[in-house]
Amino acid sequence: MSTLAVKPWDDDETGNGIDGDQVLNALTATVIAVDETGAIQYINAAGEQFLRASAGNLMHQSLADLLPADSPLFSLIDQARAHQQAVSEYDITIETPRIGRHFVNLHAALAPDCPGMVVVTVFPRSIADKIDRQLTHRGAARSVTAMASLMAHEVKNPLSGIRGAAQLLEDSENEENRGLTSLIRDEVDRICALVDRMGLFTDEAQVRRDAVNIHQVLDHVHQIARNGFAKGIRFVTNFDPSLPSVRGDRDQLVQVFLNLVKNAAEAVPDSGGEIILESAYRHGIRMALPGGGDRVELPLVISVIDNGAGITEDLRPYLFDPFVSNKPDGSGLGLALVAQIVQGHGGIIECESDQKRTVFKVFLPMFTETEAS
Numbered sequence: 482m483s484t485l486a487v488k489p490w491d492d493d494e495t496g497n498g499i500d501g502d503q504v505l506n507a508l509t510a511t512v513i514a515v516d517e518t519g520a521i522q523y524i525n526a527a528g529e530q531f532l533r534a535s536a537g538n539l540m541h542q543s544l545a546d547l548l549p550a551d552s553p554l555f556s557l558i559d560q561a562r563a564h565q566q567a568v569s570e571y572d573i574t575i576e577t578p579r580i581g582r583h584f585v586n587l588h589a590a591l592a593p594d595c596p597g598m599v600v601v602t603v604f605p606r607s608i609a610d611k612i613d614r615q616l617t618h619r620g621a622a623r624s625v626t627a628m629a630s631l632m633a634h635e636v637k638n639p640l641s642g643i644r645g646a647a648q649l650l651e652d653s654e655n656e657e658n659r660g661l662t663s664l665i666r667d668e669v670d671r672i673c674a675l676v677d678r679m680g681l682f683t684d685e686a687q688v689r690r691d692a693v694n695i696h697q698v699l700d701h702v703h704q705i706a707r708n709g710f711a712k713g714i715r716f717v718t719n720f721d722p723s724l725p726s727v728r729g730d731r732d733q734l735v736q737v738f739l740n741l742v743k744n745a746a747e748a749v750p751d752s753g754g755e756i757i758l759e760s761a762y763r764h765g766i767r768m769a770l771p772g773g774g775d776r777v778e779l780p781l782v783i784s785v786i787d788n789g790a791g792i793t794e795d796l797r798p799y800l801f802d803p804f805v806s807n808k809p810d811g812s813g814l815g816l817a818l819v820a821q822i823v824q825g826h827g828g829i830i831e832c833e834s835d836q837k838r839t840v841f842k843v844f845l846p847m848f849t850e851t852e853a854s
C-alpha cells in the first residue's frame with residue numbers, strides 16, 4: 482500500500498512550504514474526489530486504507546466498481562450535485578466483502594474550482610458512537626433514576642413552599658420584581674415536571690412531538706442564565722428569524738440548552754466571558770430515527786458557543802457519558818442528559834473545542850403538519 486496518494490491538484494499553491502497532500506494524508510477521515518463520471522480523481526492515505534487498495538490502483542477507477550450500487554454514498558453525491566451544496570449523512574453502514582463493514586458519517590461537497598468534481602469525506606463514526614455508548618450506561622443511569630424518584634417526594638415539598646412564596650411576592654412587588662418572581666414560579670414548575678419525569682434516562686417513549694419555537698426556548702434559557710448563574714457574562718444572540726418550529730418537547734429542550742449554557746458559563750473566563758446562541762437552517766443533514774426505519778432531515782441547527790479554555794483532551798472521548806466531570810462539585814450528568822434528550826428527539830449533537838472556543842451544535846428535526854395528525 483503506497484503512502485503517497487496521487488493528486489490532480491498543485492501542491493503548495495500558497496507558497497508557505499506546506500504540501501496540501503501531507504495535510505490530507507494526516508487525516509483519519511477518508512477524502513475522495515470523484516469527477517462527473519464517478520471516477521476517482523483523488524484519494525488520501527486514509528482512503529487507501531478504507532478501500533484497501535493503493536492510490537495508484539484506485540485512480541481513475543469508478544467508485545461504482547468499488548462500492549455497492551445502493552450505497553448511500555452515491556445518493557449523497559447525486560444530491561450534492563443536484564442541489565449544488567454540501568450534504569451530510571450520519572450513521573451509515575458501508576459494507577463490502579473486500580473492505581468489511583464500516584460505520585461512518587458521510588459528507589459530500591462540491592469542489593469550487595473543479596467543475597463536476599465532488600469531494601466525499603468519510604468519517605469513522607465518533608459522536609454517534611458516543612451517543613450509542615451512552616445506552617450501555619443505562620444501568621448506571623437507572624440507579625440515579627431510582628434514587629431520584631426516592632428523593633422526588635422530599636424535593637417537591639419544599640418546592641411547593643417556594644412556589645407559594647413567589648406567588649405571594651408577585652402580588653405585592655413592583656413591576657420589575659414581578660418578572661423575577663414569575664421566573665421563580667416557572668422554574669419551580671419545571672423542576673417539579675422534571676422530578677415527575679426522572680424516567681427520562683430510561684424511557685424515550687415520553688418525548689412529546691409538539692411544534693416548539695426554539696427561539697422562545699433559547700430566550701427563556703437566556704433569561705434564566707443572565708438572572709442567575711451567568712450574571713455578568715456577555716450574551717450574543719444570532720437567530721435566524723425565519724426558522725421553522727422544532728418537533729419536540731419544550732421542557733426537555735429547555736433542559737438541553739440550559740445545560741449547555743450552564744457549562745458554557747462555567748467555562749468562560751471571569752472577565753470578557755462571552756456566550757453566543759445561534760440558530761440556523763441548514764439543508765442536507767440526515768439521520769435515522771431511533772428504532773431504525775426512516776431517515777429524517779435535521780435542518781435546524783442550534784449552536785451554543787463560548788470563549789472558554791475548551792474541553793480538556795482527556796475528557797473528550799467520554800464527554801457524553803454520565804458521571805464524567807472535572808468540576809469539584811460537578812455531577813457529570815449534564816451532557817449525558819443532553820445527549821439522551823437530543824437522541825430521543827432523533828437529533829444529533831456535535832462538539833468542537835479548542836483552547837479559545839467551544840461549540841456545541843444541536844441538529845433537530847423540523848415540525849411538519851402531516852406528523853401532527
Ligand SMILES: Nc1ncnc2c1ncn2[C@@H]1O[C@H](COP(=O)(O)OP(=O)(O)O)[C@@H](O)[C@H]1O
Binds near residue numbers: 800805808839
Ligand atoms: N463549554 C464547555 N467548555 C469546557 N468544558 C466543558 C464544556 N462543556 C462541558 N465541558 C466539560 O465536560 C464535563 C461534563 O459536563 P457535564 O456533563 O455538564 O457535567 P458537569 O457540568 O456537572 O461537570 C465538564 O465537567 C467539563 O469538563
Ligand SMILES: [Mg+2]
Binds near residue numbers: 743744816
Ligand atoms: Mg454541566
